[in-house]
Amino acid sequence: MAPIKAALLGFGTVGQGVYEALKTHREQLKSVLGEEVIIEAILVKDGAKKRDVDEHILVTTDFDEVLNIPDLQIVFEAIVGEEPGFTYLSKAIEKGCRVITANKVMFARHGKTLLEKAEAAGVSVGYEATTAGGTPIIRSISQLLQVNDILSVEAILNGTSNYILTNMREKGSAFEDVLKTAQDLGYAEADPVNDVEGFDAFYKLMILSELSFGSSPNWDEVERKGITEVSSEQIEVFTRWGYKVKHLARIRSDSGLFTASVKPVLVDSEHPLYGVEDVQNAIMVETSLAGKVTVQGAGAGKLPTASAMVEDLTYVLQSHSGAAVRKKQSVLKVDSSSSESGSSSLVGEYVVIGSSVGFNGSDDIQLLKQDVRGDLVYLLIRCHEETAKSLKANSELVVYEVAGKLKPAEVKVEDRDLVLQRVINL
Numbered sequence: 562m563a564p565i566k567a568a569l570l571g572f573g574t575v576g577q578g579v580y581e582a583l584k585t586h587r588e589q590l591k592s593v594l595g596e597e598v599i600i601e602a603i604l605v606k607d608g609a610k611k612r613d614v615d616e617h618i619l620v621t622t623d624f625d626e627v628l629n630i631p632d633l634q635i636v637f638e639a640i641v642g643e644e645p646g647f648t649y650l651s652k653a654i655e656k657g658c659r660v661i662t663a664n665k666v667m668f669a670r671h672g673k674t675l676l677e678k679a680e681a682a683g684v685s686v687g688y689e690a691t692t693a694g695g696t697p698i699i700r701s702i703s704q705l706l707q708v709n710d711i712l713s714v715e716a717i718l719n720g721t722s723n724y725i726l727t728n729m730r731e732k733g734s735a736f737e738d739v740l741k742t743a744q745d746l747g748y749a750e751a752d753p754v755n756d757v758e759g760f761d762a763f764y765k766l767m768i769l770s771e772l773s774f775g776s777s778p779n780w781d782e783v784e785r786k787g788i789t790e791v792s793s794e795q796i797e798v799f800t801r802w803g804y805k806v807k808h809l810a811r812i813r814s815d816s817g818l819f820t821a822s823v824k825p826v827l828v829d830s831e832h833p834l835y836g837v838e839d840v841q842n843a844i845m846v847e848t849s850l851a852g853k854v855t856v857q858g859a860g861a862g863k864l865p866t867a868s869a870m871v872e873d874l875t876y877v878l879q880s881h882s883g884a885a886v887r888k889k890q891s892v893l894k895v896d897s898s899s900s901e902s903g904s905s906s907l908v909g910e911y912v913v914i915g916s917s918v919g920f921n922g923s924d925d926i927q928l929l930k931q932d933v934r935g936d937l938v939y940l941l942i943r944c945h946e947e948t949a950k951s952l953k954a955n956s957e958l959v960v961y962e963v964a965g966k967l968k969p970a971e972v973k974v975e976d977r978d979l980v981l982q983r984v985i986n987l
């Protein structure tokens with residue numbers, strides 16, 4: 562039988578990982594697929610750069626040369642940005658190729674269209690690598706949880722951010738130094754602003770939303786924050802209080818009404834994602850039958866990401882449908898909101914940091930812990946969600962939510978006057 566002809570778009574961290582994995586796992590692939598997989602062409606941006614690849618491989622900057630390869634079956638895409646990735650994959654699908662992508666910026670925006678195009682063309686799209694690197698979350702949801710309804714997803718989705726936060730806490734490293742290491746290790750995006758400002762985790766969350774709920778919230782209305790505001794001093798105070806800062810991406814759909822956010826949140830040792838460290842990602846999916854299912858693995862890097870792409874080979878070669886294979890849940894009403902549900906009947910715990918923190922006029926604040934560092938006051942408080950919202954709106958204050966502490970308002974908020982007195986007198 563003839564070998565399976567493939568092309569590789571991009572030869573950076575991920576592209577090189579795919580190239581290496583196909584070589585080192587050639588026998589395993591052959592026994593699973595029944596054929597060898599041969600890379601015929603590699604598309605790059607800089608045609609002058611020397612590439613260490615087998616002689617028979619066409620290295621080009623011209624995508625048409627790639628498309629014109631006779632009997633091309635697979636296109637792996639690992640380039641950067643929405644375009645030209647979307648156009649290239651659209652053309653490849655129209656030509657009857659199966660495509661496998663790691664490009665989440667592109668897939669978050671155009672995934673639905675690509676899946677529809679693939680459906681029409683009778684081919685399939687593998688996108689496991691777009692979300693959480695080597696962690697097999699896409700196929701876990703799409704193929705192993707087809708009957709369950711998905712109620713919510715709570716996840717650590719950016720390996721770079723988790724790596725930075727872990728190293729700041731455990732080794733006392735400076736933010737910029739760890740970011741540089743994450744870049745050297747191939748974890749970070751070509752523009753690391755995508756990682757540290759929360760865009761990357763946001764795109765992944767939107768991909769998971771489409772897959773889990775069949776739709777996603779209005780992007781502009783999802784609260785998105787990165788980790789650049791998290792300081793070493795904050796981490797030190799939180800550690801003494803028994804908390805870690807984790808960059809959490811969360812989405813819930815209640816009868817089609819979304820609640821979603823991507824931001825740094827404090828977690829205590831009871832939280833299921835407390836122990837997820839370094840470049841690891843973890844995704845906790847709350848389901849109607851199976852309860853909470855958590856998948857954890859390397860969230861970034863050359864070989865874990867390549868693993869996701871190479872594992873997609875079996876899926877795209879065996880499946881003839883481009884559609885997201887998980888059944889769509891009925892969406893009664895699609896609305897969007899920020900992290901807060903809008904209900905004032907919830908009480909949660911928050912850390913508020915500021916140089917002069919006072920809560921005059923608030924009627925529901927309970928002080929749980931406090932610390933003072935130089936000019937800054939750190940307060941752990943319990944209050945209504947609405948109060949937290951107004952604190953967050955104050956640009957003089959930094960406010961972190963403590964995950965898992967939002968509870969119905971029957972939780973008693975005690976000693977209001979006494980607490981207010983203490984807070985104001987700090």
Ligand SMILES: NC(=O)C1=CN([C@@H]2O[C@H](COP(=O)(O)OP(=O)(O)OC[C@H]3O[C@@H](n4cnc5c(N)ncnc54)[C@H](OP(=O)(O)O)[C@@H]3O)[C@@H](O)[C@H]2O)C=CC1
Nearest residue numbers: 571572573574575605606607639640663664751861862866
């Ligand atoms: N790094 C990781 O851990 C992960 C990355 N991803 C995603 O995978 C993709 C690739 O990431 P990564 O390998 O880290 O990025 P790199 O910056 O290391 O590599 C990007 C590659 O794409 C090529 N490229 C960029 N733009 C074009 C273009 N317009 N036309 C042709 N080739 C182009 C570059 O060419 P040249 O070599 O000539 O510069 C380079 O080879 C991104 O979409 C990223 O978000 C997904 C999961 C994990």
Ligand SMILES: N[C@@H](CC=O)C(=O)O
Nearest residue numbers: 719720721749750861
């Ligand atoms: N830059 C990303 C790479 C994987 O998607 C990350 O750090 O998670």
